[in-house]
Amino acid sequence: MRERFMHMPRKRFSVATMLAGLLGVLLSAMTRAEAPSVVLAQDGKAVVTIHVVDPAGRLVKAPDAKARKASPGKPSIDDLQLYLGKISGADFKVEITQAYPGANKPGIYVGTDKDLKLAGIDGSRQQFLLRTAEGQLLIAGADDRGISHGIYALLHELGCRWYFPGELWTVTPPPRKTLEVAGDRIGGPDFYIQRRIWPGHGLRTDTTRRELDQWQRRNCIAQPFDVAIAHSWIGLDPRADFQGHPEWFALVSGQRKASKPCYTNPEVIAKAIGYALAHFEKDPESEMVSVSAPDGLGFCTCDLCRKQARVTELKDIGNEVYFGTNPDGQQVSIASETIFNLANRVARAVAAKYPGKRVGILAYSAYAHPPSFKLEPNVYVEVTAGYRRTPLSEQEQFTQFGQRASALGVYEYFDVEQWAWEQPGKARATQLDKGAGDDPLLSREQLPLAQRGIIRQLRLQWRRILRDHAAAVGWQTGHPPDRGAVLRGCVRPRGRTDQAAVSALGD
Numbered sequence: 001m002r003e004r005f006m007h008m009p010r011k012r013f014s015v016a017t018m019l020a021g022l023l024g025v026l027l028s029a030m031t032r033a034e035a036p037s038v039v040l041a042q043d044g045k046a047v048v049t050i051h052v053v054d055p056a057g058r059l060v061k062a063p064d065a066k067a068r069k070a071s072p073g074k075p076s077i078d079d080l081q082l083y084l085g086k087i088s089g090a091d092f093k094v095e096i097t098q099a100y101p102g103a104n105k106p107g108i109y110v111g112t113d114k115d116l117k118l119a120g121i122d123g124s125r126q127q128f129l130l131r132t133a134e135g136q137l138l139i140a141g142a143d144d145r146g147i148s149h150g151i152y153a154l155l156h157e158l159g160c161r162w163y164f165p166g167e168l169w170t171v172t173p174p175p176r177k178t179l180e181v182a183g184d185r186i187g188g189p190d191f192y193i194q195r196r197i198w199p200g201h202g203l204r205t206d207t208t209r210r211e212l213d214q215w216q217r218r219n220c221i222a223q224p225f226d227v228a229i230a231h232s233w234i235g236l237d238p239r240a241d242f243q244g245h246p247e248w249f250a251l252v253s254g255q256r257k258a259s260k261p262c263y264t265n266p267e268v269i270a271k272a273i274g275y276a277l278a279h280f281e282k283d284p285e286s287e288m289v290s291v292s293a294p295d296g297l298g299f300c301t302c303d304l305c306r307k308q309a310r311v312t313e314l315k316d317i318g319n320e321v322y323f324g325t326n327p328d329g330q331q332v333s334i335a336s337e338t339i340f341n342l343a344n345r346v347a348r349a350v351a352a353k354y355p356g357k358r359v360g361i362l363a364y365s366a367y368a369h370p371p372s373f374k375l376e377p378n379v380y381v382e383v384t385a386g387y388r389r390t391p392l393s394e395q396e397q398f399t400q401f402g403q404r405a406s407a408l409g410v411y412e413y414f415d416v417e418q419w420a421w422e423q424p425g426k427a428r429a430t431q432l433d434k435g436a437g438d439d440p441l442l443s444r445e446q447l448p449l450a451q452r453g454i455i456r457q458l459r460l461q462w463r464r465i466l467r468d469h470a471a472a473v474g475w476q477t478g479h480p481p482d483r484g485a486v487l488r489g490c491v492r493p494r495g496r497t498d499q500a501a502v503s504a505l506g507d
């Protein structure tokens with residue numbers, strides 16, 4: 001792949017180093033043959049001013065927490081000024097202007113594509129455009145978030161890195177007195193519904209919160225859309241309701257149990273619809289309601305559910321997870337057939353009353369297997385990378401869910417205690433085989449494995465791995481990395497029963 005945006009002179013950083021960068025790898029392209037280079041600083045002096053084209057005065061306001069979700073403007077612009085200054089030793093001025101003055105006025109211009117009189121980027125996907133023209137560097141975003149991503153894409157390519165929260169992990173490239181850039185390209189995240197990481201950055205104090213916020217913004221981690229998927233009883237109360245209505249609950253091995261709702265019982269479906277509508281009535285700002293199942297196993301196999309799944313013979317593939325073959329010859333999971341049917345029923349009611357709102361559901365555990373039918377357009381499915389109780393490979397699972405759902409996400413795990421038992425190198429976060437790009441810091445192998453895992457996640461959350469599978473995608477990562485992923489000097493058995501795992505650690 002050829003480089004699309006680069007700083008000059010070319011010799012200081014190899015092309016390979018630049019291409020290794022996250023943004024260089026990912027970005028779909030719009031390349032002009034010869035983008036003119038622009039000198040930003042010479043002999044330690046700024047040659048141009050940073051002009052923020054901000055007719056509404058929106059970008060330059062210091063945002064509060066709520067506004068930050070919509071507009072990370074000012075802190076990003078402050079960083080542009082700060083890091084261009086650190087790299088070149090120059091003092092860059094920032095000026096606010098109401099309008100873009102046209103092609104013949106030199107400067108760095110930051111604003112939306114509309115304000116910079118540009119076109120071609122997609123606002124729904126947080127895209128940005130970096131372009132050099134005669135004497136000008138344009139940093140345009142389709143929206144405010146796109147502007148921020150454009151700023152950090154530029155700084156990333158100039159060599160800035162923010163590996164982890166806090167100053168210690170900030171890397172500023174070696175200073176150079178002349179700073180010159182050239183290029184023309186469009187970029188944006190592939191996972192644009194949300195990109196979310198829980199890196200476990202200490203206790204929640206004002207300082208850690210601020211550092212985390214800053215680190216996420218600088219790495220273009222964002223949640224423009226509130227993905228809210230949680231284990232839910234969809235309006236049932238397992239304690240209060242079980243006595244009077246055992247038929248609302250799962251039939252497991254011939255007995256009703258309050259392990260799960262029966263997802264086919266018409267009264268349960270009606271309750272779930274009422275629950276979802278009440279959710280949006282109570283919280284009009286909310287963008288999603290979850291119908292994901294309560295955690296654990298024990299899904300229903302009652303006659304209603306079998307009828308819904310169109311299966312008569314059921315086979316336990318382990319842990320009471322039942323599969324069968326429907327009259328079309330498809331292998332189906334009874335849990336998937338019933339819970340995704342309920343998701344569709346709820347989604348239709350939500351779409352009728354609250355257009356634009358979504359129903360969220362995991363593809364997890366006994367319902368990891370794709371349903372045999374299409375999902376409503378307002379159903380968002382998040383496929384978990386673990387607890388995949390399906391005979392399909394990950395690739396097959398994603399492909400099939402992509403054929404059923406119009407919005408798809410990934411839920412990845414740093415680690416789960418029972419998977420790795422804190423053995424060095426066993427946690428998912430430490431497995432680098434999926435590739436994080438070849439960031440120079442990773443190749444030096446100086447980092448604890450879990451930290452490398454976090455960097456990997458930063459890269460993966462921008463990657464185009466689901467491009468062919470869904471119209472809309474998101475990604476989040478769970479579990480703090482200190483649970484088992486960091487190299488430790490001692491073993492904490494914590495009641496484990498897997499003696500083989502303990503002895504495998506040896507000394």
Ligand SMILES: [Zn+2]
Nearest residue numbers: 262300302305
């Ligand atoms: Zn049932």
